[in-house]
Amino acid sequence: MTAMLSLAEAARRIERRDLSPVELLADCLRRIEAVDERLCSFVTLTRERALAEARAAEAAIMAGDYRGPMHGIPYNLKDIFETRGIRTTAQSRQLADHVPAADCDAQERLQAAGGVLLGKAATWEFAHGGPAWDVLFPPCRNPWDLTRDPAGSSSGSGASIAAGLVLASMGSDTGGSIRGPAAANGIAGLKPSYGRVSRRGVLPNCFSHDHAGPLAWTVEDVAILLGITAGHDPRDPGSADRPVPDYRAALTGDVRGLRIGVPWRWIEEDLPASAPTRVALTAALDVFRGLGATVQPVSLPPLQEYEDCKKIIAVVELFSIHARQLRETPELFGASLRWRIIAGGLVRAETYVQAMRQRSLLARRMQAAFAEVDVLMLPTGEPARPLQPVPPETLFTKRSYTTAFNVGGNPALALCMGFDAAGLPFSLQIVGRLFDEATVLRAGDAYERATPWRQRRPALVA
Amino acid sequence: MSEERASEETTPEALAVLARQAGLDQLPGAYRAELLAAWRHVERMAARIPAARPYADEPAHVFDPTRFGAEG
Numbered sequence: 199m200t201a202m203l204s205l206a207e208a209a210r211r212i213e214r215r216d217l218s219p220v221e222l223l224a225d226c227l228r229r230i231e232a233v234d235e236r237l238c239s240f241v242t243l244t245r246e247r248a249l250a251e252a253r254a255a256e257a258a259i260m261a262g263d264y265r266g267p268m269h270g271i272p273y274n275l276k277d278i279f280e281t282r283g284i285r286t287t288a289q290s291r292q293l294a295d296h297v298p299a300a301d302c303d304a305q306e307r308l309q310a311a312g313g314v315l316l317g318k319a320a321t322w323e324f325a326h327g328g329p330a331w332d333v334l335f336p337p338c339r340n341p342w343d344l345t346r347d348p349a350g351s352s353s354g355s356g357a358s359i360a361a362g363l364v365l366a367s368m369g370s371d372t373g374g375s376i377r378g379p380a381a382a383n384g385i386a387g388l389k390p391s392y393g394r395v396s397r398r399g400v401l402p403n404c405f406s407h408d409h410a411g412p413l414a415w416t417v418e419d420v421a422i423l424l425g426i427t428a429g430h431d432p433r434d435p436g437s438a439d440r441p442v443p444d445y446r447a448a449l450t451g452d453v454r455g456l457r458i459g460v461p462w463r464w465i466e467e468d469l470p471a472s473a474p475t476r477v478a479l480t481a482a483l484d485v486f487r488g489l490g491a492t493v494q495p496v497s498l499p500p501l502q503e504y505e506d507c508k509k510i511i512a513v514v515e516l517f518s519i520h521a522r523q524l525r526e527t528p529e530l531f532g533a534s535l536r537w538r539i540i541a542g543g544l545v546r547a548e549t550y551v552q553a554m555r556q557r558s559l560l561a562r563r564m565q566a567a568f569a570e571v572d573v574l575m576l577p578t579g580e581p582a583r584p585l586q587p588v589p590p591e592t593l594f595t596k597r598s599y600t601t602a603f604n605v606g607g608n609p610a611l612a613l614c615m616g617f618d619a620a621g622l623p624f625s626l627q628i629v630g631r632l633f634d635e636a637t638v639l640r641a642g643d644a645y646e647r648a649t650p651w652r653q654r655r656p657a658l659v660a
Numbered sequence: 661m662s663e664e665r666a667s668e669e670t671t672p673e674a675l676a677v678l679a680r681q682a683g684l685d686q687l688p689g690a691y692r693a694e695l696l697a698a699w700r701h702v703e704r705m706a707a708r709i710p711a712a713r714p715y716a717d718e719p720a721h722v723f724d725p726t727r728f729g730a731e732g
Contacts (some may be wrong), residue, residue: 199705317679395699406720432727432729433729435724435727436727463684474666502708505705506705506708506709507709509702509705510702510705510709513702519684521683525683525684525686525687526690528687528691536691536694537694537697537698538698540684540691540694540695540698541695541699541701541702542683542696542702543679543682543683544678544679544681544682544695544699544702544703545702545706546706548711549706549709551719552709552710552711552713554719554720554721555713555717555718555719555720556709556710557719557720558718558719558720559717559718561720590698591697591698591701594698594702594704594705595701595702637722659664
């Protein structure tokens with residue numbers, strides 16, 4: 199078995215013909231065989247299809263038809279991304295037999311780039327209710343410690359990448375569902391700007407806040423995936439018709455003069471970070487200072503205002519999506535999701551519209567912060583918690599460092615920021631101006647180059 | 661409005677009316693209890709959304725007809 203590779207390194211070897219896509223896939227399949235019965239990161243494995251795609255990639259490359267860095271790379275998709283002829287369940291008994299007739303936009307783009315689809319990744323029920331033990335599949339676990347939560351809702355995406363079972367994945371983020379799993383699993387994950395990556399064919403959580411985006415081992419890998427999956431899709435009404443830059447070319451390693459803002463009030467008062475997380479953040483900021491960036495405090499509206507706004511909008515949109523099933527087959531939902539969406543039917547229309555008006559205000563205030571700084575930096579969250587049932591009301595009562603950027607629509611990257619005393623990853627969140635993913639990725643990549651964190655993998659698969 | 665006051669605002673009778681309007685009045689008893697418990701939290705959040713706004717304060721979503729092509 200070859201060493202676990204980043205997407206970028208595997209692509210370099212494949213392009214040089216030093217690595218066969220079939221051999222790379224075989225390594226992934228051996229690791230899946232060895233660990234995924236315990237990890238539960240895949241809900242559907244498309245072994246035969248993947249073998250056919252890997253063989254086709256190998257033949258094309260040997261014939262001189264190399265398509266680019268995704269050619270011959272095994273990946274999976276969160277199981278809310280619809281795939282033609284492959285069951286797409288959203289982890290829900292409501293969709294236990296759902297086989298889509300068409301691929302989502304992301305799958306179309308990844309397949310055209312020569313990727314090898316290895317299967318569908320575990321999620322929370324409809325990307326919202328979890329972790330749950332009463333849904334279609336058991337909850338995914340964290341490869342750094344199987345008793346820990348990989349976070350959600352792109353749980354399987356995050357865990358399978360950290361464990362080296364695939365080299366790339368696509369997830370979705372409505373309040374932190376790419377960044378949370380990226381953080382808990384010690385990998386990189388990007389919530390792009392709202393509209394940057396098409397949501398067509400991605401089962402909705404909440405239309406107004408859903409973002410599709412990539413997860414991978416390194417920031418460079420994420421840049422590769424964003425370059426492939428970003429772009430206007432006229433069949434997604436929320437898709438942005440804006441140029442897509444060369445994200446990989448933006449990874450210069452140079453952050454001299456970069457102005458970093460830190461929302462300290464959020465970190466110290468609104469949602470006080472633990473002492474170890476603050477130490478890790480301070481050390482990360484020192485790395486950036488050493489690379490020539492400057493750091494200053496920034497002020498943003500209270501976290502609670504973002505939380506209330508997003509959650510009122512979300513609970514109403516979620517109810518509207520699942521209303522028929524809530525009335526007719528409520529027993530087919532897991533308790534976590536049902537509890538979290540059922541009251542959306544009772545919210546008055548005025549309240550929904552007022553929350554949408556509040557979102558306009560909060561989004562404007564978010565963008566105003568970028569008049570003074572180029573990026574924001576803050577923790578993504580705390581290291582992984584134990585995997586155990588969570589009271590459903592936690593969704594309504596908790597605050598996070600991630601949801602505000604769904605309200606604003608800004609690009610937000612999570613990446614590994616070291617490890618705690620138990621060996622669990624810390625995570626740094628870097629947030630940019632709307633549609634300026636390039637600066638966010640450049641900063642994240644510079645940090646990865648300056649730190650040793652990408653040299654460590656979970657012992658589970660060592 | 662304090663959270664305590666908000667949590668006491670919707671009586672079981674009022675909740676029954678809201679549930680009927682939402683088409684949820686036929687829920688089994690266990691789920692009605694879930695609905696009540698969840699609504700206690702949602703109504704607190706709803707009470708914190710500011711309602712006094714300038715007349716022309718637009719919501720975050722604006723309809724763009726060019727984004728919705730003909731079906732077919």
